[in-house]
Amino acid sequence: MKAVAFNASARKGGNTSIMLEAVLAPLKAAGVETELIELGPKPLSGCIACYKCFERKDGKCAIKNDDMNEHIAKIIEADAIILGSPTYFADVTTNMKSLIDRAGMVTRASGNLLARKIGAGVAIARRAGSIHVFNSINHFFFISGMIVPGSTYWNVGFGREPGDVEKDVEGIETMKNLGENIAWLLEKTAK
Secondary structure (H helix, E strand, O other): OEEEEEEOOOOOOOHHHHHHHHHHHHHHHOOOEEEEEEOOOOOOOOOOOOOHHHHHOOOOOOOOOOOHHHHHHHHHHOOEEEEEEEOEOOEOOHHHHHHHHHHHHHHHHOOOOOOOOEEEEEEEEOOOOHHHHHHHHHHHHHHOOOEOOOOOOOOEEEOOOOOHHHHOHHHHHHHHHHHHHHHHHHHHHOO
16 A cells, blocks of 8 residues: 655645645554655646647656656555645645646546545645635545545644644644544555
8 A cells, every 4th residue: 555645835844744744654654655745846837738648548748848747657556645735825836736737637538547546635824725725635636536534624734934833733633633544544445
């Protein structure tokens, strides 16, 4: 079993990363192979609606000038996908939006490759807007036919400066509970 998490923050090792690590910790403890991918500030191109992915059906995007095909390959091989984004003007970052759009198109074009995989979203905000981020990520999971586990609260954390989310005790606990629920679900759905 494998879980991959994507941090769409431009700040590597910041609040979004901290929360994603809190989700991954119970998965590691349960023996699940985990990986955290930091998208960082390097831009990912958006989908250009060329529909080459529907022509080729090979699990790859036609755009080759960024790391997206590596990310898509990681998503396809994973059993659980965790997407984390800070809140930028009440929505996901541009890199998260690019990941959702391009991975979504490619996996749908190649036979709905995400169907019945586990998906979990994590949103970080200074004060507000995180629920819209959480919803944007979940809409991607739902349209992809994925299984979306819950936690003990919405999967959001609060903090602005790197490390601030560590003071969000309820947020950290929510992430840990989310990780435990993903581990339980992976065990129950393992073939």
